Amino acid sequence: MGAAFLLAFLLTTAAVYACLCAGPEQVHISLSGQNQMRVTWLTNDTGVLSIVEYGTLPGVYNYSAKGGNTSYSYLGYKSGPIYDVTIGPLDANTNYYYRCGTSGPEYKFKTPPLQFPITFAIVGDLGQTKWTNSTLQHIQQTNYDVFLLPGGLSYADTQQPLWDSFGKLVEPLASTRPWMVTEGNHETETVPIVVTEPFIAYNARWQMPFEQSGSSSNLYYSFDVTGVHIIMLGSYARNGKYSDQYEWLQADLSSVNRTRTPWILVLFHTPWYNSNAAHQGEGDEAKKAMEPLLYAAKVDVVFAGHVHAYERFTRVYMDAINPCGALHITIGDGGSPEGLSTQFLDPQPQWSLFREASFGHGELTIYNATHAHWTWHRNDDNNSVIADEVWINNLSFSSNCTK
Template identity: 60%
Template sequence: MGILNLFCFCLLVMAANASVADKNPQQVHISLVGSDHVRVSWITKDRNLPSVVEYGTSSTGEYTSSAIGESTSYKYFCYQSGAIHHVVIGPLNPNTLYYYRCGGYGPQYNLKTPPSKFPLVFAIVGDLGRTKHTKQTLERIKEMKHDVFILPGDLSYADRLQNVWDSFGKMVEPLASTRPWMVTQGNHEVEIIPILMKHPFRAYNARWRMPYEQSGSISNLFYSFEVTGVHVLMLGYYTKFVKDSEQYNWLQEDIKRIDRVRTPWVIAVMHVPWYSTNKAHEGEGEKMRKALEELLYAARVDMVFAGHVHAYERFSRVYDNKSDACGSIHFTVGGGGTSEGLALKFKEPKSELSEYREATYGHGELHIYNATHAHWSWHRNADESSVEVDPVWIQSLSTSTRCATTHFQPLKESVNNIFLNGQCNAL
């Protein structure tokens, strides 16, 4: 037994005296950390328990590895959180099923790591909440074979009600404990109360720690990560983003490091949409668009995903409110299940930049098939199964010679038109 494993064993022995209820792990979820590590997060009522994860590829409970992390907790007026544990495990093999146990006690969980090569499948939806529509959305996502879940803000709709975070964590655990959840903040994560509370993301930052340090960010509210040939920019609307702000400067530097040979796809995620024809939150994203769109355009970001508006909408490639073949395709995916209801009122006449829109609950599926082509569709919730609408093929801007910039070199491979019997009309 190695020194680390021996130390972990000693910590687990110390935890044996804790009561069953207090040491039982709850709200387990995982997130990506670098190319071959995963962060396992969970909560225990006992704040003195060790932050240890045992893991391996055998389902029999015979774990071959273990890792030690850390725990934190926070107070919010009369609310006291349990111990919020964060443990990074790895290195892990790609496309592999692992079994793990949190804190040396409780049930065995399993997780599947993303593949190292295409294809890669994302589930993408924002504004979840805790409604019957949320449960239906999660059930439909569970039915699809996705590798990573992306959530562009408004997770629990807790606002300042901390116990809602706990019930949300328990609700999403069956899905969030098996596939990485990568999230950014929304307005319902903001907890600021003038004079009394000056730290607006106390619960969010403590519970949903993302790999911001690995991308050179100083804040959990904005970061980037890479997975299987995709560079993902997770942007923060509710922290400063204007020129010379910490987020703006970080984004400039992060974009410079993008290698379109290693990651031929680049997508951006934020809470408030820059383009929308819905009357809800009309014009709210304009200030951020004016501050950051030029950076994303220079980087030739392929797709931008946002929530906030409780509806679905897809735009054509656009830049500065005009059709542009080198611009990003913008999606609004805010129909995860919010209790506030759907945003039913769209502006008329419809902008010719808007390709498809409907106010429905559901989720998006993004299949990155190879370095050149991806397939997107919105899956509207239905009683028995989801209904696929707005299917579209998308071609990466990294393959376009006319859209080449100093930030990347176009891939030299020819465009692969194997889809639809060679009739692939990709955006």
């Protein structure tokens, strides 16, 4: 493993210094408040202005916005300037053309729709492998609106140039649709004995709209999009009862307006329900503290990563099948260099309905306030065909789950 990481470090370092130049690169966008989009990119040119010009026609930039930039150092590595600009207000369901720093190539993104339907592409534990490429190619075939990633991004694991190569790898998708992410264990990047700031690269490169949701940490936050309230929890921030994250979650859930956002989705890295031998029990503390909050709020679906396999559960609460509990899905099968988690527990628990150790991705289309359709697509298929699917009913409209 050490030799492999050293080789990857040397190769990606050469690539970074060859390619990280004056032009913008590693461009990605994310939702940032109502009708706004955050644009993030890197360049080695310290003279570049932190400006994004944009408009609804190619090459015609009627609007511009200014932002700032930051950088970070980690064990001898120094990042290039990381530019961050929030643009808007933007119209819904509209194509925008933009360029970063007043020069360079033109990029294009589409804003999410104002009303249902909306489609999410969802996958965790991407990494940078041939399977990652296959996953991204399959997702590119999807007419999705927002990308959701429950942790496991670059798998840099202290080798900082791998963050740069990851940014370039995902740019073709991440520059065209908003990517909303939360952290996993591979984003921690702490080193025994050596004093390093945890999540320093993740927080600098993938800034999410945590302040807008009242959170004090980029590791957990929430946002609204097209009738859906989405909560991104931090499996590696303190999450026990009465922790800052717990109290924030309690307040966040109590403020949800189910008339305006009838659906609630929750994403985090470490699964609470898991019939795979990998990572058994690692989410128990968070589950014990937070599951009652999710149950009381009638959270519809929970997505997790960490386990490098796909598994879909029935609605469950307190380790038992419960029609008023959240439907849990493990989707940590994006392409991790650690390989697949192939050892499932036998016999299969009653609350586990479908499980398979294959790389792939998921798609959730919410058609209206009451019905959504989930599909899972394995990478072994040349095209993005459906390998598992289920229709999902909204809990807040269920007469059997009234408080």
